[in-house]
Amino acid sequence: MSLQFEIIAVTPFRQNCTLLWDDETKEAVLTDVGGDVPYLLKEIKSKGLNVKEIWLTHGHLDHAGGVVEFLRHHDVPVIGPHEDDEFLLQSLPETTAGYGFPVSPAFVPTCWLHEGETLSVGAYEFQVLHIPGHTPGQVVFYCAAADLLIAGDVLFYETIGRTDFPRGNHHDLISNIKSKLLVLPEATRVITGHGRMTTIGHERRHNPFL
Numbered sequence: 001m002s003l004q005f006e007i008i009a010v011t012p013f014r015q016n017c018t019l020l021w022d023d024e025t026k027e028a029v030l031t032d033v034g035g036d037v038p039y040l041l042k043e044i045k046s047k048g049l050n051v052k053e054i055w056l057t058h059g060h061l062d063h064a065g066g067v068v069e070f071l072r073h074h075d076v077p078v079i080g081p082h083e084d085d086e087f088l089l090q091s092l093p094e095t096t097a098g099y100g101f102p103v104s105p106a107f108v109p110t111c112w113l114h115e116g117e118t119l120s121v122g123a124y125e126f127q128v129l130h131i132p133g134h135t136p137g138q139v140v141f142y143c144a145a146a147d148l149l150i151a152g153d154v155l156f157y158e159t160i161g162r163t164d165f166p167r168g169n170h171h172d173l174i175s176n177i178k179s180k181l182l183v184l185p186e187a188t189r190v191i192t193g194h195g196r197m198t199t200i201g202h203e204r205r206h207n208p209f210l
Contacts (some may be wrong), residue, residue: 017030056080132172
């Protein structure tokens, strides 16, 4: 029994949507359904998976812009982000149109997430950590049993998330990364919001921002 994942780069921004599943139960979740929904549906079907939820790290269009389209095919709960990102989800029609993406209606998730809550995929539990800075409502998902962190746009290979967007805060981002993420085990694998994976140990030693 093990937790499996496939990283699927979606939208012209090449955002890392992650398909997570328990290979024993075939229960699955999708994180950050930014777009390219037909391809996501094809991958789910080809693996024989049962997607039970969508998890969102934050409200930016490349992470949340495909949610409503996906729900037309699979009516599942949408979990997260923290409610401080509600303004981003409500502005999706304008931002998706402005960037030339397929226009996404605004939506409200099934439930907002808070620090310390727990989500699950099959037998695997993920701890929710609230990491404001890139956006005020950004959350990440950490599975200790699988040494895996779904980091959204908080932490990248040798860099960090941008803080020049509305309600971004550089000091908050650095402080939250140091106090909540760099304390995780060195071997923790990090699925970033864009680009290649990294580990907590690598970022402790080589990230010039930290």
